[in-house]
Every structure is written in C-alpha cells, then in structure tokens.
Amino acid sequence: MTISVNAPYEAEGTEQILTDEALQFVEELHARFAKTRNEVLSNRDAAQQQAARTGAMDFPAETAEVRGGDWKVAEQPQSLADRRVEITGPPAPAKMAINALNSGAKVWLACLEDALSPSWQNVVSGQKNLYEAARGTLQFTSPEGKQYTLRDDVPLPVVVVRPRGWHLPEKNITIDGERAIGALVDFGLHFFHNAKVLSEKGTGPFYYLPKLEHYLEARLWNDIFTFAEERLGIDHGTVRATVLIETIPAAFQMDEILYELREHASGLNAGRWDYLFSIIKYFRASGSDFVLPDRAQVSMTQPFMRAYTELLVKTCHRRGAFAMGGMAAFIPNRREPEVTAQAMEKVRDDKAREARDGFDGSWVAHPDMVDLCAEEFSKVLGDKTNQLDRQRDDVEVSAQDLLNIGAAEGEVTEQGVRTNLYVAVYYTAVWLSGNGAVAIHNLMEDAATAEISRSQVWQQIHNQTVTADTGAPVTKDLVEKLLSDEVSRLRSEIDDAETFSKYFEPAADVVRQLVLDTENYEDYLTIPAYEVLR
Numbered sequence: 244m245t246i247s248v249n250a251p252y253e254a255e256g257t258e259q260i261l262t263d264e265a266l267q268f269v270e271e272l273h274a275r276f277a278k279t280r281n282e283v284l285s286n287r288d289a290a291q292q293q294a295a296r297t298g299a300m301d302f303p304a305e306t307a308e309v310r311g312g313d314w315k316v317a318e319q320p321q322s323l324a325d326r327r328v329e330i331t332g333p334p335a336p337a338k339m340a341i342n343a344l345n346s347g348a349k350v351w352l353a354c355l356e357d358a359l360s361p362s363w364q365n366v367v368s369g370q371k372n373l374y375e376a377a378r379g380t381l382q383f384t385s386p387e388g389k390q391y392t393l394r395d396d397v398p399l400p401v402v403v404v405r406p407r408g409w410h411l412p413e414k415n416i417t418i419d420g421e422r423a424i425g426a427l428v429d430f431g432l433h434f435f436h437n438a439k440v441l442s443e444k445g446t447g448p449f450y451y452l453p454k455l456e457h458y459l460e461a462r463l464w465n466d467i468f469t470f471a472e473e474r475l476g477i478d479h480g481t482v483r484a485t486v487l488i489e490t491i492p493a494a495f496q497m498d499e500i501l502y503e504l505r506e507h508a509s510g511l512n513a514g515r516w517d518y519l520f521s522i523i524k525y526f527r528a529s530g531s532d533f534v535l536p537d538r539a540q541v542s543m544t545q546p547f548m549r550a551y552t553e554l555l556v557k558t559c560h561r562r563g564a565f566a567m568g569g570m571a572a573f574i575p576n577r578r579e580p581e582v583t584a585q586a587m588e589k590v591r592d593d594k595a596r597e598a599r600d601g602f603d604g605s606w607v608a609h610p611d612m613v614d615l616c617a618e619e620f621s622k623v624l625g626d627k628t629n630q631l632d633r634q635r636d637d638v639e640v641s642a643q644d645l646l647n648i649g650a651a652e653g654e655v656t657e658q659g660v661r662t663n664l665y666v667a668v669y670y671t672a673v674w675l676s677g678n679g680a681v682a683i684h685n686l687m688e689d690a691a692t693a694e695i696s697r698s699q700v701w702q703q704i705h706n707q708t709v710t711a712d713t714g715a716p717v718t719k720d721l722v723e724k725l726l727s728d729e730v731s732r733l734r735s736e737i738d739d740a741e742t743f744s745k746y747f748e749p750a751a752d753v754v755r756q757l758v759l760d761t762e763n764y765e766d767y768l769t770i771p772a773y774e775v776l777r
C-alpha cells in the first residue's frame with residue numbers, strides 16, 4: 244500500500260502532523276479496516292429501504308440475549324467521572340480551541356465533525372492544535388494582536404475528540420490512488436501523536452463516535468481501538484468512547500452498541516439534531532405520517548423525542564455508562580442582552596430537564612453557557628459527580644414510542660420552508676468558506692441542523708405537504724421561487740460581492756440540487772459540498 248498526500252497547499256502544522264510515521268499508521272489502519280468500513284457503510288442502504296417500505300422498525304431479534312443479559316461496561320476512568328458540562332466546538336482556529344479549554348467546562352468535545360468544515364487547513368491545523376493542547380503548549384496571537392494562552396488557575400477540560408463519520412472521505416490523502424477514509428485519518432493522526440502523552444496523564448485518548456447506524460459499526464471501532472492500543476503499546480481499555488445515538492436505527496441498538504464497545508465505552512449521547520435528520524432521511528418517502536412540523540417546533544418534549552432520551556438514560560445506567568445530554572441551539576449574543584437572556588433561559592430549561600431525567604451531564608455550544616449547565620446539573624447531583632447509580636426502571640419504551648412521529652405537534656408553514664432554504668444556503672456557504680458552525684438568527688447552525696433544513700424541504704416536496712399558513716402544497720415550482728427569494732435576500736445582506744460569488748453562489752447550487760432532485764436523495768449535504776471545498 245502507498246499513502247500519499249496530494250494537498251492543494253501546505254497547511255499550517257504540516258511538518259508536525261504529517262510525519263512519515265504518522266502517515267504509516269494511517270496507512271496501516273486502512274490496510275486492516277477499510278474493507279470492513281466499506282461493508283458497514285454499504286449495509287446502511289438496505290436497512291433504510293426496509294424501514295421505509297414498511298414504516299416500521301424493531302429491536303434486532305438476533306441480539307435479544309445482549310439486551311436481556313446482565314453485563315456492564317468497564318469501570319469509568321477517574322478523569323471522566325465528572326462530565327456535568329461539556330463545551331463543544333472545533334479545534335481550528337486555535338483561538339476557538341483555547342477559548343474552549345479556558346471555558347471552565349469539565350470536558351471539551353473537540354469536533355472534527357458537525358462543527359468543522361474539513362478544509363485541508365482545518366484538518367491539519369486542527370490536529371496541530373490538539374497536539375499542542377495535549378502538551379499544554381497551545382497559544383495564539385490573533386491578527387488584531389490579542390494573545391490567547393491556556394489558563395493555569397483551574398484544571399483544563401478533558402479533551403474528547405470527535406472524528407468524522409464513516410461516510411466522509413479525505414480527498415487530500417490517497418492510499419493506492421483511492422481517497423482515504425476521513426474517520427481513519429482523524430482518529431489515526433490524533434491517536435498516533437497523542438495517545439502516549441494522554442495515557443501517561445490519565446486523560447485519554449478519548450473519543451466521541453458520530454452517526455453510527457449499526458452495532459457492527461461499533462464493533463469496527465472497538466477493533467480499531469484494540470489494534471491501535473496494541474500497536475502503540477498502550478494498555479487495552481485506555482481508549483474510551485462515547486457514542487452518539489443520533490440515528491434512528493441506533494436508537495434500537497443502544498445496548499448492542501455499548502456491548503460491542505464494553506471494554507472501551509464511556510457512554511452514549513443524545514445527539515438530537517442528527518437524530519431528527521436521520522428520521523427525516525429514513526422515512527422521507529414513507530408518507531405524510533412521517534412529515535415533521537417546522538424545525539423550530541420540534542422540541543425535546545415531543546413524545547417521540549422523550550421516548551428516545553428516556554430509553555438512552557435507562558440503557559446507559561443499567562450498563563454503568565454515562566448518559567450525556569445534547570445541544571440546545573439557542574446561543575447568547577454579546578451585543579444583544581435580550582436575546583442573551585432568552586437564550587439563557589431556554590438552555591437552562593433544557594439542561595434542568597436533562598438533569599432531572601437522569602443524564603450525567605450535557606453539552607453547551609458557547610463558553611457563556613458553561614456555568615448555567617454546571618449549575619443545573621449540580622442542583623441534582625449534590626455532592627456526587629454523576630448519577631450513574633440512578634436506575635430508570637420506571638421507563639418502558641416500545642418501538643412504536645420511538646416511531647410515534649405522526650403525533651408530533653406543530654405544522655408545516657411556507658415561512659418554515661423559507662427559513663429552511665435560507666439556513667441551508669447560508670450554512671453551506673459558511674462551510675465552504677472554512678467554518679463548520681455559525682450563528683444564524685441567534686441559533687447555532689452546524690452540519691446536523693443544516694441537514695434537517697434541506698431534508699425537510701425534499702420531504703415536503705415529495706409528499707406535496709400542504710402548508711398551514713397559505714393552504715398551498717409544497718411543489719418544486721414553489722421551492723424554486725422561494726429559493727430564489729431567499730438567495731436574493733442573502734445577496735442583499737452580504738455586502739461583499741466577492742464573498743457572495745465565491746461561497747454563496749456555489750452553496751445555492753448545491754442546495755438547489757439537493758432539494759429539487761426528488762428522484763434522488765443525497766445521503767449527506769457535505770458529500771457534494773466537499774467536492775467544492777478546498
């Protein structure tokens with residue numbers, strides 16, 4: 244096998260990160276695991292088609308013994324015992340990494356996934372920043388001259404790295420002429436450079452695993468961890484993984500996923516945004532019973548969302564694994580105190596509900612929200628660091644509860660379609676410019692939320708959904724017109740013509756193709772967008 248880097252430019256950190264030894268490790272991962280990754284990825288379609296045809300899903304029959312069995316995941320390492328507040332954000336640019344590390348959170352989810360646009364610069368410099376974070380040497384001076392250094396007055400958060408999902412390639416690295424697998428590049432480079440340093444400190448290496456759709460995908464990650472530990476001479480079980488339950492098939496396999504990873508598992512996380520995206524994707528063509536209301540109306544208190552989070556807490560605590568809450572999208576606006584006050588109140592409610600339900604901690608998107616999340620969890624935890632001992636034997640969740648999507652309260656409106664188109668184009672443009680997360684109308688938008696936006700429109704056209712505010716069906720012609728309006732609106736808001744033509748016009752082309760091609764549904768927005776990204 245031959246690995247080669249065919250990058251369009253030399254990214255910051257290249258010399259430090261893309262060493263011969265590190266690339267050889269990435270190549271070894273491909274030699275051993277690429278075939279299985281390709282198999283598990285191609286299995287996804289058949290499972291989706293079966294569910295779409297029947298409109299039904301169930302807990303797998305072949306793993307009844309795993310669900311019924313009395314087993315637990317390995318004991319949790321001390322450094323992860325208290326996860327009451329986790330800040331999420333990309334490790335590039337460096338100032339975001341430093342701000343996250345200085346935020347006072349217990350954990351920093353360093354995101355190479357939903358919140359990172361995988362430009363070559365971000366992929367390499369994100370690894371460089373993680374390398375320096377692991378060694379406590381990360382610092383940065385902004386172009387305006389602002390100095391960023393790591394604080395030394397409190398313990399810094401433990402870093403948990405989220406590599407890309409199984410679906411995304413890394414086009415700037417090839418192996419025998421084929422594009423490398425993004426997840427193996429992200430994991431391989433991080434593990435190779437940092438596993439020893441982190442394991443000696445007892446603070447890693449730890450990972451979040453995104454977008455899994457089957458327990459065999461968890462088995463694959465477990466095999467990768469076992470191999471990587473042996474190869475670098477690190478104790479088996481040092482790696483700990485928290486799996487995002489953020490696809491509808493994974494909600495039916497929570498026990499199985501923990502079981503596969505039991506020697507490496509830390510917990511599960513309720514990734515609400517990708518979960519909604521997955522539901523729309525799975526049942527996009529299964530009729531109007533599966534059409535969700537406008538995105539803004541689908542809250543965590545809808546019965547099918549409660550079923551999902553309640554089952555997650557119950558499953559985790561039965562198995563000795565952490566149950567981690569998700570992301571409320573409201574973010575503060577330091578220029579608008581009223582917006583900030585409202586956002587704080589809504590996020591506080593969200594965290595309070597999660598803490599009451601038994602979650603051990605949760606996510607925030609912004610440093611200004613770290614304290615409120617810690618406060619809400621501390622109220623419930625008291626002197627404890629987590630509530631692993633709280634069993635939710637009162638919870639009974641059936642397949643029908645998880646799929647009770649038609650009962651969601653709310654409606655589809657033309658204004659909702661407009662907002663979805665606006666957000667999808669805006670987010671894609673920002674992603675093409677190298678940022679994987681952005682505030683739009685005081686909401687955090689990232690790859691998962693943008694996927695919901697574009698998929699809702701596709702589904703509404705497919706089902707000719709009638710909008711509540713105009714009484715008209717969502718047709719291709721209507722969407723063409725609304726998209727053109729929203730692109731004009733964006734043109735009037737973006738005062739720089741060059742930025743508009745460089746990022747917004749290609750973004751509009753990507754979104755137009757995604758929503759209007761009703762014969763084909765693209766599995767991920769980021770697949771076509773990646774072809775345009777440098």
Ligand SMILES: CC(=O)SCCNC(=O)CCNC(=O)[C@H](O)C(C)(C)COP(=O)(O)OP(=O)(O)OC[C@H]1O[C@@H](n2cnc3c(N)ncnc32)[C@H](O)[C@@H]1OP(=O)(O)O
Binds near residue numbers: 331340357570686
């Ligand atoms: C569905 C999911 O997967 S959720 C998880 C994935 N999504 C994320 O991780 C999104 C995380 N959040 C963010 O990226 C950001 O909060 C955004 C893009 C939404 C908003 O960022 P901004 O527009 O920069 O917000 P704002 O101007 O209020 O930021 C103030 C300061 O806080 C910093 N900041 C804001 N959010 C974060 C964060 N999550 N991590 C670290 N620093 C942050 C900014 O860099 C800025 O720093 P500076 O004063 O040194 O320049």
Ligand SMILES: O=CC(=O)O
Binds near residue numbers: 357516
């Ligand atoms: O990754 C989290 C999500 O909500 O998606």
Ligand SMILES: [Mg+2]
Binds near residue numbers: 453487514516
């Ligand atoms: Mg996600």
